[in-house]
Every structure is written in structure tokens, then in C-alpha cells.
Amino acid sequence: MQKPIPTKVHGVLDYMTAAFLHTLPRVMGWSDNVTRVLDVAGGGATGYSLFTDYELGLVKALPMKAHLTLDALSGGALFGAALVMDDEDPEVRATLAGIGVWEIAAALLTRTQTGAASRTEARVDKPGAGYVESGSWSQQSMPTSPAGEPVHPGVGEGVM
16 A cells, blocks of 8 residues: 655645744743744654655665654654653643654654555556567567568577
């Protein structure tokens, strides 16, 4: 089964989530501790997104699988932060946990190949014009000479 989130959509989600992580604690008036946690998560996500080998990456050095692993680790860290920040309001902790689950889910549901690679793989995996699943060619699909004889390229032409 193909995962539902293409890498290009994931890239958009990356940058939107990073902006959200920087903005949310300030708009909500949350504590400095929560603000720092979300700033680190947002800054890290922006950093490794810029270096990811996908449509919205700038440097294209980090493989997509590594990017998704970092997303899942970041999500786990945010979920863990929600568990250990006992002095924060329950709503704040629930939001941190929800963002963590969001990041883990996005990592699990995102394809690891960019759009062009996914389309190429789909073409290679599925039979198409000129492809016979059994691996054998019928005489009807073989090119023929005007006399109706099968053409065998390279035979008798000195090609080795």
C-alpha cells in the first residue's frame, strides 16, 4: 500500500508546522520553558527540512527516510515533554502531546520517494505497452520485415 502523504505535501507541512511551533506559545502566553521546547523543535525541523532531499529542500543532503526518522524522534520528544512538564497546565501538556503525535503520524504516513521517483517506480512495477507478464514475446509483437519475416536486430550485421 502506498502511503497517503507525498513528499511535496510533507515539505509544506514541515515549514507550516515549524512556523506554528514558533508562534503558538507566544500567542497563547505559555511559559518560557514551553516556548523554548517548541522553539528548539521548530528550529530543528526547519534546519533538517532545508537539508532534506525532497522537493522543498534547499541543499538536498539528508535522505527522506532520515528526515522522517528525525520527525518521529521530534514527535516522541514533544510527547515526552508533555509527560514530564508537571508544572504546566493540563491544556498545554495535552497540546504538546498532540503535536508530538501529529509529528509521529506524519512521519509514518509519508512516502519516502519524491513525486518523480514514485511515478517512475509505479511505471516499472506495472505492466504497460510492450510488456508481457509471462516474459515471453509472441510472434505478433515481434517487428517484421516487409516480407513478413521476423526482424532480429544485430544478427548477421557484425554486431557483437
